[in-house]
Amino acid sequence: MTTYQDVLKKASKIIDNFDAELILSHVTGKSRAKIFSAMKSSLLEIDEFRFWQFAQKRSKGFPLAYITGIKEFWKGEFKVNKNVLIPRPETEALIEELLKEDLEEKKLIELGTGSGCIAISIANEINNLSIYATDFSIEAILIARENAEINKSKNIIFINHDWREEWLFPSVDFIISNPPYVDKKDIKKNADGIWYEPEIALFSENSGFADIEIIIKKSYQFLNKKGKLFLEHSPDQYNLIKKIANETNFKSVNYKEDLNKDIRFSILEK
Ligand SMILES: C[S@@+](CC[C@H](N)C(=O)[O-])C[C@H]1O[C@@H](n2cnc3c(N)ncnc32)[C@H](O)[C@@H]1O
Structure with a gap:
């Protein structure tokens, strides 16, 4: 026994x-x-x-969240599997930052929703915000929809969409994204757990910058006047983000640090 x-x-x-x-x-x-x-x-x-x-x-090194199938994030519990990134605590700061805005009766797009943790957490804080949450992985969209039900979230429309293709969204007041931004070359073979997560959620071409660049350029067209893009990224990408944002005509770019005091988010205003 x-x-x-x-x-x-x-x-x-x-x-x-x-x-x-x-x-x-x-x-x-x-x-x-x-x-x-x-x-x-x-x-x-x-x-x-x-x-x-x-x-x-x-x-x-297999992630615990993929064993239990659950990860806590913000105020909810999210179902996760190998098709979605495990929500990271640092991403909660992106939500905290967005919630400082006046979101009542506004429209928001989330690009790359994965488990849905960002869109769902925001939806549960603000009742009358219309949210469009997108991902090009249909498996991710299915999990995100389940998580919306589990967390009893309303006002989210999930859309299977690739941001490299044409955008057919209405114009919005806010766009938020935690896109893939890691340069595959920077990750050591023995890095804890990361190799079990979907590569499409983590890695991006052009030293990790390819997807961020597309998102900045295309978001500009879809933001209302004074609209804002909230972006998570790696600390060394901030200068390039600022450069592309200026070239794209964004009025201002501000950064926010994570708990380790690393620059982790940029907020671009149109
Ligand atoms: C870093 S994960 C973020 C997931 C979730 N928002 C979070 O913060 O935990 C990036 C997400 O972007 C999606 N993605 C990657 N490339 C994409 C593309 N070209 N179009 C749409 N979604 C994409 C991935 O499937 C993944 O779910």
Whole structure:
């Protein structure tokens, strides 16, 4: 007979304690609190088998969120799978920044919605904002729609769209995007977890800048006067963003730092 305590102790040799607890909670369907209050309970054979399968995967860097299928973000819980990027805590600062704007009765496009975490979090803060959330991955759109239901969000229209193609949107007051902006060459082979996430969500050509450039240029056409583009990017892309924004006639560009004090977002005003 193997108890919860036994597997957690043994697993601590290959993975983090907290991760082991979450995996055990996932395979048994019991909360962590329940597990702690019954450490001497025995584990079903099938659950033990699944526990070790996941623990082994986790020890090789497989992301925990893809094991549990859930990631918390902002005020919600989001279903995730291998087709969507795992929502990052730094992206919450982009939402925080957008929420400083007057969003009542306005229109917003999110480009590259993935799990839907940005669009859904915003929709749940502002009732009467119309949101169009796009992604060229149909698998991502399906997950985003499910997440909208799980989080009871209204006012979002999900659209399967590639920003490299023609844009047939109405003009809007705000555009927000966390596009792929990583230069594949910069990522080390052993970087934690990243290689399990969809490459189309992470990497961009032209040293990570190709998609940002398209988004800046095309967004300008679709923003109303004084409209704003909120963009997440890597710290070293800010100067180039400023240059392209000036060439595209944006009136101003401001940056925001993340919690590590790295420039992580730009806000471009038309
Ligand atoms: C970095 S992920 C962001 C996902 C989510 N918004 C978040 O912040 O967690 C970028 C998203 O852009 C989508 N994407 C990449 N290239 C695209 C394109 N050309 N047109 C539309 N969506 C694209 C990917 O499928 C992915 O879901």
